[in-house]
Amino acid sequence: MIVIIGGGPAGIMAAISAASDQNEVTLVEKNEHFGRKLLLTGGGRCNLTNICGPEDLIHHFSKTGSFLRDAFKAFDNNDLISFFAGRGLKTKVEENGRVFPVTDKASSVLGLLEEELKKLKIKVLVNTSVKEIIVSQSAVKGVLCEDGTIVEADKVIVAAGGLSYKATGSTGDGIRLAGKLGHKIVPLKPGLAALTLESTLPERLEGVSLNDVKLIFKAGKKKVASEKGSIIFTKNGISGPVTLSSSSKVADWLNEGKKVSIEIDIMPVLDPKATEEMLIKKISESSIKGLKNILKEFAPMRFTDILLELSKIPQDKKANQLTSKERKDLIMLLKGLKLDVINTVSFEKAQITRGGVSVKEIDPKTMGSKKVKGLYFAGETMDIDGDCGGFNLQAAFSTGYLAGLSAGSKNADL
Numbered sequence: 032m033i034v035i036i037g038g039g040p041a042g043i044m045a046a047i048s049a050a051s052d053q054n055e056v057t058l059v060e061k062n063e064h065f066g067r068k069l070l071l072t073g074g075g076r077c078n079l080t081n082i083c084g085p086e087d088l089i090h091h092f093s094k095t096g097s098f099l100r101d102a103f104k105a106f107d108n109n110d111l112i113s114f115f116a117g118r119g120l121k122t123k124v125e126e127n128g129r130v131f132p133v134t135d136k137a138s139s140v141l142g143l144l145e146e147e148l149k150k151l152k153i154k155v156l157v158n159t160s161v162k163e164i165i166v167s168q169s170a171v172k173g174v175l176c177e178d179g180t181i182v183e184a185d186k187v188i189v190a191a192g193g194l195s196y197k198a199t200g201s202t203g204d205g206i207r208l209a210g211k212l213g214h215k216i217v218p219l220k221p222g223l224a225a226l227t228l229e230s231t232l233p234e235r236l237e238g239v240s241l242n243d244v245k246l247i248f249k250a251g252k253k254k255v256a257s258e259k260g261s262i263i264f265t266k267n268g269i270s271g272p273v274t275l276s277s278s279s280k281v282a283d284w285l286n287e288g289k290k291v292s293i294e295i296d297i298m299p300v301l302d303p304k305a306t307e308e309m310l311i312k313k314i315s316e317s318s319i320k321g322l323k324n325i326l327k328e329f330a331p332m333r334f335t336d337i338l339l340e341l342s343k344i345p346q347d348k349k350a351n352q353l354t355s356k357e358r359k360d361l362i363m364l365l366k367g368l369k370l371d372v373i374n375t376v377s378f379e380k381a382q383i384t385r386g387g388v389s390v391k392e393i394d395p396k397t398m399g400s401k402k403v404k405g406l407y408f409a410g411e412t413m414d415i416d417g418d419c420g421g422f423n424l425q426a427a428f429s430t431g432y433l434a435g436l437s438a439g440s441k442n443a444d445l
């Protein structure tokens with residue numbers, strides 16, 4: 032008998048692969064419904080994986096990425112796409128290899144997974160929270176639920192997620208349960224998180240997006256990284272794919288006590304001189320226009336209004352009245368508006384958890400615990416974290432698949 036704790040993507044996939052070999056499987060979920068976090072993914076569209084090559088997949092994870100090699104060998108991005116296609120859900124590829132269902136609905140992904148659970152006659156217990164994993168003589172015997180129910184099992188797969196977006200059910204239980212059994216826990220930190228900035232500008236720019244910009248990160252005076260992509264201003268900082276992907280590095284620098292700043296270059300394809308020449312050309316082509324109308328071609332109006340304010344240029348200035356000093360000030364801001372970072376947002380709003388059950392005590396070939404016989408792990412409960420772009424769901428599905436396969440194998444733990 033196999034019990035799986037957690038009905039997110041990792042737990043559901045673990046149940047499906049474990050049940051494929053005629054095993055008796057019970058999936059325990061503390062919410063009334065499965066996959067609450069899955070429904071939020073990709074802005075409700077579910078960026079379920081990425082079409083990059085096998086080695087590239089691993090490079091999109093932090094330093095524990097190589098632990099995933101066997102899981103990806105067992106079930107990679109192509110297998111995942113075929114899994115859905117074979118059951119009637121086609122996918123499409125968008126910018127940067129990101130894969131979405133053609134329906135643009137995360138509910139189609141969850142619906143298909145739930146259908147599969149039914150087809151395989153997997154027993155489900157919802158509204159049931161696992162409180163303890165029962166272990167005797169270093170081997171699992173079952174789970175004890177909050178309501179006192181005991182579900183006996185000789186294999187338990189912990190797929191209870193991380194600690195972000197607690198309202199979805201991911202409250203760190205899996206990590207706590209593993210810790211109680213003696214597993215080492217790598218300290219938890221929010222990952223793929225928006226940044227809060229030490230400025231009132233974000234509040235005034237809330238909702239404004241800047242596409243194809245370059246973010247230059249500085250720790251102290253040293254340039255430490257740069258990323259290209261889109262950003263969106265939030266009430267107290269910035270978010271968007273580039274910000275989220277850079278947030279782990281930013282958090283690490285801040286934790287080292289460094290002062291981190293970002294510079295936003297909104298014209299990364301042109302150097303400052305070429306940007307200035309372009310502005311001069313635009314002004315000469317339409318010299319009677321207000322400067323604001325010309326700047327509109329460079330960036331959204333709410334953003335350029337602020338650039339004018341910061342460079343102390345009157346909002347109603349005519350383009351042909353712009354002095355050379357004012358022009359240079361403007362170019363400096365277009366090429367490098369500098370803002371200081373306070374921190375990343377908290378777990379509540381971070382997309383993933385960094386840290387978790389140390390992978391050093393998990394066999395990468397099976398996802399089995401090296402400490403407790405019959406115990407397996409899948410998904411974000413483990414210390415694995417990937418970039419934005421479908422990598423975290425792929426890791427949840429791949430590790431879930433491998434954990435289920437291993438726990439369900441007739442040779443498991445022999």
Ligand SMILES: Cc1cc2nc3c(=O)[nH]c(=O)nc-3n(C[C@H](O)[C@H](O)[C@H](O)COP(=O)(O)OP(=O)(O)OC[C@H]3O[C@@H](n4cnc5c(N)ncnc54)[C@H](O)[C@@H]3O)c2cc1C
Binds near residue numbers: 205383
């Ligand atoms: C807003 C948002 C958007 C995201 N977008 C993307 C995206 O587009 N692409 C991508 O790759 N990743 C995305 N992610 C990350 C991705 O959702 C997670 O990495 C993924 O859901 C992890 O899967 P999991 O199954 O390990 O854990 P979870 O999805 O967290 O599932 C864990 C499940 O376990 C249950 N559980 C917890 N404790 C117990 C217990 N004691 N007993 C029983 N059940 C329990 C929970 O209720 C939950 O249902 C996003 C995350 C967020 C928050």
